[in-house]
Structures are given as structure tokens and as C-alpha cells.
Amino acid sequence: MGKFSNGIFGNFYGKIGNVVGSSWRGIDYLKSLPKINKNRVPTQAQVEQQHRFALMTDFLAPLRPLLDVGYKNQAKKATAYNVALSENIKNAITGNYPQFLVDFPALSLSSGVLLLPTNLAVAAAAELKVDFSWTDNSGKGKSLKTDNVFTLAFCPELDEVEYTLSEATRENGSLSMTLPAEWDGKEVETYLFMASANGKEVTRTYYGGRITVTA
Template identity: 60%
Template sequence: MGKFSNGIFGNFYGKVGNVVGSNWRGIDYLRSLPRMTKNRVASQGQMEQQAKFGLITAFLSSLRPFIEVGYKKLAVKQTAYNVAVADNVKNAISGNYPDYTIDAAALSFSRGILPLPLDPAVVAAAERHVSFSWTDNSKKGKALDTDKVSVLLVNQVDEESEYSLGTVTRADAALDIAVPAGWVGKEVDCYLFVASANGKEVSNTFYGGKITIVE
């Protein structure tokens, strides 16, 4: 793939022969069409990578708003979603091909240097609520009391999730989130991260473990 700008005939878009001109995120590119090979068989490595990619993209597809905040700073000339997919394909897959599974403890929904709140914890509460708590550690490093806290609950059995995106601050030190009635008696995985009020800084993801939802 070649990058160009202001060629002798200006920027070129479309197809001529086996060359395609296009623009992505403000950058003009020239690329050749892929060479088609009849009866092409994927290698073992390609099949393994495709299986991992499919597993992670299916899991993350409904969490784009959450990921857009958590991976925004790393989205340089690519989308936050694509960065998150690559990160989790590399780090959050367990098992051997073709029996891959997602390692809940290794999943990442954010990546950055902003300090997490002190002593984050999560417990199941009555009436299908999940209670997150933490200690306000404002002024530690870049941590501020105005930092926005986001939490995520994942029900892998039903392939469902619930999240709260920046509705409380580091100074609030607590957040309750309700879950659907169908989750009662089931285990969910719990996650938390923090982003600065202007969205420029973000923490890594805290994994709070599994809890069982109660009535």
C-alpha cells in the first residue's frame, strides 16, 4: 500500500487496472487489488488467527461506546475498536484451536496511565443490583476528583452486558447498577475503568472478578 498526496493529477480515487485509490481518516492511499488464487487453502496459522479474531469481534461488537472511551487515546490512524480488538486477540484468548475461549480476567476495555481508584471492589446487592465501591485517591499522579468512572457487567452465558459510562466521578466513591431479571442466579464478570473529564487520559481496566446476581 502506498501513501500519497497531491499527485500530478491531484488526489486519485477509484480503480484503474489493478490499482485502487482511496482515502481513510484523511490519508490518501494507493493499493493493488489482491491476487486471486483458485482453491486457496488457509494455513494453520491463518485459521487460528481468524478463529481468535471472530471470537473477540463477536464479543466486543456491542460494546463500542464503552471501548471508544477506553481506547480513544490509542486510536492513532485507526479506530479505537480496532485497537481494542487487536489488544484482546493478543492477550485475552485461552485454549487451543479450534476450542478457543475468552479469558475474562485478561479482557481489556481501556488502556492508559491514569491511576485507578484505590481499593476498587464489587459485590452483589439485593434486588438485582451490583454495587461498585472505591476510595477517592485524587491528586495521586494525574488522578482528579472529577475523573469519570465507567463500569461494565458481562453475562457470558446469555451473551449480554450492562454498563454505566461515566455517570459518576472518582469523588463519588460508589456506583450501583441494576441488571435484567433474567440474570438472577447467574455469574457475571465485573469491570471498571476511569477517564479524565476531558477524555484525554484513561486508566487500565480493573477486573473485579465474578459475582452471582441475587434477587
């Protein structure tokens, strides 16, 4: 049963008939329930979009801690994860239905105008390591020595991810990830972005390319 808050002219919460009242992020909503046609057959475009949605949802779900940082500033009327999901569905899926695939070079984990460091590079190293390196360009734009580094390695063959959260800063100039033993000899996709210590400024995503892990 629905109810009014603060009198008849106040906020309405709950359900009365086919009208639902709710509040999200301090914004009050009134909306009617959708009419459901059980005999409705989805169009081909709708079926394809459903497959794109399922593919990207499955891929991004384990990356939520990264996306919550990378898309924090884009989360106005939707969550950071939902903004990232929408953007990657539009821009990071390749192939034709039903063989849709994640377009790894186009994948985005972050969105912002903070400058990436210069001379970014990613390389495989001994003992199952992936080495990220860069040149500290603190002082350019809003970049600071204290900007935190976030990295991701994804193994398509095993469908597994490894990532780091704030384990290095811009001034460090490098970060080394140690990957699981079962990743030895496997190819991995690599990514990096940075965010200010207060999370208000974020870089775009740097794609480090595909490398082969070696023990």
C-alpha cells in the same frame, strides 16, 4: 473510474486497473489490488487466527461505546474499536483450537496511564445490584475528582452485557448497577475503568472478578 484532484500531481481517488487510490484520516493512499487465488487453502495457523478473530469480534461488538472511550487515545492509524480488538485477540483468548474462549481476567476495555482509584472492590447486593466501590485518590498523578467511571457486567450463561457510561465520578466513591431480573442467580464478570472528563486521559481496566447476582 479513478480521478486526480488538483492536477496530475494531486491526490488520486478511485480505481484504475489494479491500482486503488483512497484517503483515510487525511492520509492519502495508493495500493494495488490483491491477487486472489481461488484454489488457495488456508494454513492451520490462519484458520486458528480466523476463529480467534470471529470469537473476539462477536464478544466486543456490543461494547463499542465503552471501547470508543477506553481506546480513544490509542486510535492513531486505526479506530479505537480495531485497536481494542487487536489487543484482546492477542491477550484475552484462552484454550486450544477449536475450543477458544474469552479469557475474562485478561480482557481489556481501556488503555492508558491515568491512575485507577485505590481500594477498588466489587460485590453483589440485594435487588439484583452490583456495587462498585473505591477510594477517591484525586490529585495523584493526573487524577481528578471529575474523572468519569465506566463499568461492565457480562453474564456468560446468557451471553448478555450491561454497562454504565459516566454515571459516577472518581469523587463519588461508589456506583451501583441494577441488572435484569433474568440475571438472578447467574454468575457475572465485572469490570471498571475511568476517563477524564475531556476523554484525553484513561486508566487501564480493573477486573472485579466473577460474582453471583441475587434478588
